[in-house]
Amino acid sequence: MILDGWxxxxxxxxxxxxxxxxxxxxxxxxxDDASILSLVAVELFLVVYGISAAVRTAGGETxxxxxxxxxxYVATALIIAPIAFFWAVTDKTxxxxxxxxAVGPTVFVMLHRMQVLFLG
Amino acid sequence: MKRNQGLxxxxxxxxxxxxxxxxARSLFQILTDFSSAPLAYLLSAFAAAVYIVATFSLARSGxxxxxxxxxxxxxxxxxxxxxxxxxxLDPGLFAEETVWGHFxxxxxxxxxxxxxxxxxxxxxxxxAPTR
Numbered sequence: 466m467i468l469d470g471w472x473x474x475x476x477x478x479x480x481x482x483x484x485x486x487x488x489x490x491x492x493x494x495x496x497d498d499a500s501i502l503s504l505v506a507v508e509l510f511l512v513v514y515g516i517s518a519a520v521r522t523a524g525g526e527t528x529x530x531x532x533x534x535x536x537x538y539v540a541t542a543l544i545i546a547p548i549a550f551f552w553a554v555t556d557k558t559x560x561x562x563x564x565x566x567a568v569g570p571t572v573f574v575m576l577h578r579m580q581v582l583f584l585g
Numbered sequence: 586m587k588r589n590q591g592l593x594x595x596x597x598x599x600x601x602x603x604x605x606x607x608x609a610r611s612l613f614q615i616l617t618d619f620s621s622a623p624l625a626y627l628l629s630a631f632a633a634a635v636y637i638v639a640t641f642s643l644a645r646s647g648x649x650x651x652x653x654x655x656x657x658x659x660x661x662x663x664x665x666x667x668x669x670x671x672x673x674l675d676p677g678l679f680a681e682e683t684v685w686g687h688f689x690x691x692x693x694x695x696x697x698x699x700x701x702x703x704x705x706x707x708x709x710x711x712x713a714p715t716r
Contacts, residue, residue: 534613541609545602552598560591564598571602 467580471514475576478510479569486566489559496553496561504546504565507572511546514576515539518583529585538582542575588651588710589644596706599699600640603692607633607684625683628668632684632696635661639703648712655707662700665689669697 482503489497518539522528528535549568553561589597611629619626639657642650669688671678682691689696 531617534617537609537613541605545605548601548605549598552594552601556590556594558591558594560594564594567595567598567602571606575606 467577467584469580469584471517472576472580475510475514476573478506479573479576481569482507483566483569486562486569489562490566491559493562494559495557496565500553500562500565501550504550504568507568508543508546511539511542511572514579515543518579528583530582535579535582538575538579542572542579545571545575587646588706588712589646593643593706593710596703597640597644599695600636600643600703603684603696603699604633604636604640607636610684624678625686628664628685629683632661632664635664643703651707651712654703658700658703658707661696662704665697665700 485503486500489500518535522532546568549565553564587593607629611626611633614622614626614629635657639654639661642653642657665685665688668683668685672683672686684692684696688694
């Protein structure tokens, strides 16, 4: 089952991050703390997800896809929020929030792919 | 407004995401499974290279960067239309999915829309004329 609790938790966090960033784009003319904190939430989710995946595989669960492709996705997803953050805060306009808003949808797509690789 | 600020920042971010994902995916495909679909994987690697060039040139100021961006975006447009048409007409040639296959359907058609937006952005934000 690809659509497990991890998937839905990640989906909610990514969706909230997108919504927060879009709202901040409208009401703020600078990169708002709420947008930045929403990226922190996405990043924290990925860290917890990665640790959980490591524990589950160490405990004997097998992945249905290539193991190192899964970890490739985890590693790539982990660097997206920092890239967006640094790219956003070097130009302090309202659009900085929307730059950070790109992280949620991107991580969501990658999370779906990770779920397929892990659980098939 | 300058080319790499405001809305241009978002364009660069989306390009960066595609550069990263296309690069990581093509690297993985070439390292693990090259023989099954060499053409598709080489095209993925080429697409990744174009995205990487476009990301950095769009992020930079100046005339040279503008021209590099224009070339990269045009290559991308021709690539996604050409490869898209190719995969539709001759599916057997591409045993595995590539970024530009089926006009980028596997990536929500973003690869087809992105060069159009990029081109529009570049044409409305030309570099200052030299005097």
